[in-house]
Structures are given as structure tokens and as C-alpha cells.
Amino acid sequence: MHLDHDPDAPASETIDFDAFLRVDIRVGTIVGAEAYPGARKPSLKLVIDFGAGIGRRKSCAQVASLYDPPALVGRQVAAVVNFPPRQIGKALSEVLTLGFADGEGRVVLFAPDVPVPNGSRLF
Template sequence: MHLEHDPAAPAADIIGFEDFLKVDIRMGTVVSAEPYPEARKPSIKLAIDFGEGIGVKRSSAQIAVLYTPEELVGRQVAAVVNFPPRQIGKFMSEVLTVGFPDEEGRVVLFAPDRKVPNGARLF
């Protein structure tokens, strides 16, 4: 699957609302972060607390160009929590942390402009 990063690209194919609801995007708080220098692209290993229902999940995020592990701890981030786990090198990533590419293609994390409860679902 190739994701289009061109801001001038047309919208993706139309889907039904039921298809949108299948993607479970939740808010969580980063509880730990550490460099992942073994990854092919500059990455950071995250542990994210999604609250009581989902718990703490791990994610390998290609965000090391713009972020340091120290500044991520305590920050709220959004992630897809219902994809199957994916092996990223020697690390098992359990959720997909989401962001948007900036003008240079670097990942900018997606976060709310106000604090929301861990586990809150995007709708």
C-alpha cells in the first residue's frame, strides 16, 4: 500500500461511514520513549497509555527527525489501535502512531489542541 504525501493529490476513493468506523483511532499519552537507531528511517520506540480499556501499547514511529524521546514523554498522540502488530526490525509495533508530512516529508504528530482522556476515540 502506498500512501500519497502530495498535498495537491486528489482525495482517496469514497468509502462508506461503516468503513471509517472500522479504523479505531484513539488518543494516548506517551509514557516512555527511546531512540531506535536500528530502524531504516530515523525512529523512536514509544510506549503509549491508552487508558483502562486498551492499556499501554508499543509503537515504532518515524519521528526522530523532528522529535527527541525526552520531549515526547507526557505528550498526547493519536494512533490506530486495531491493526495487527507489525515487526519493525527487532521491535514489535502494536499500534500505528499517526501524523502528517510537513513540506519536507518529515512526520509531524497529530494531537488535539486540548487534553482529552486516554482512550478517547476519533469520530
């Protein structure tokens, strides 16, 4: 599957609601962030707290071109929490942190506009 970052691209194929529900998207608070110089694209290693049900998970996110690691601590983000872990260079990414490409192709993090409880599920 190829992800198209073109804002003018047509919608993906139609799926049913049950398929959507299988993707578990939760909100969590970043509790740790550091540069990840070993990545192919400018990336940060994040530790995200999803609350008691899921706990803390690691993520390698291609957001280093827009975000300073210390400024991310305390910020809420959305992530897919039920994909299998993925090896990114020497680091293991346990969740997929979600974002959108800006006009220059840099990743802008996706987050609620008001605080919500960690672990809240997107619906």
C-alpha cells in the first residue's frame, strides 16, 4: 500500500465501518522525546503515555523538521496502538504516531484541540 501525501489525491477505496473500528487510534501524552540521528528522515524517538489500559509506548516519528524534542513533552498526540511493533533502524517503534504533511511535506502532528484523558479512543 502506497500512502499518497498529495492533498488533491482521490479518496482511498471504500471500507466498511467494522474495518475502521479495527484500527485502534488513541490519544496519549508525550513524556519523553529525543533526536534520532540514525533515521533516514529527520525523526524523533518519543515515549507516549496512553494511560493505565495501554501504558507507555515508544514511537519513531518523522517530525524532527518541525518540532524541538523538549517542547513536545506534555503535548497530546494521536497514534495507532494496535499495529505490530516495527524496527526503524536500531529503534523499535511500538505505535504509529499520526500526522499530516504540510505544504513542504513535513509531518505535522495530529492532536485534539482540547485536553482529553490519555487512552481515549478516536471514533
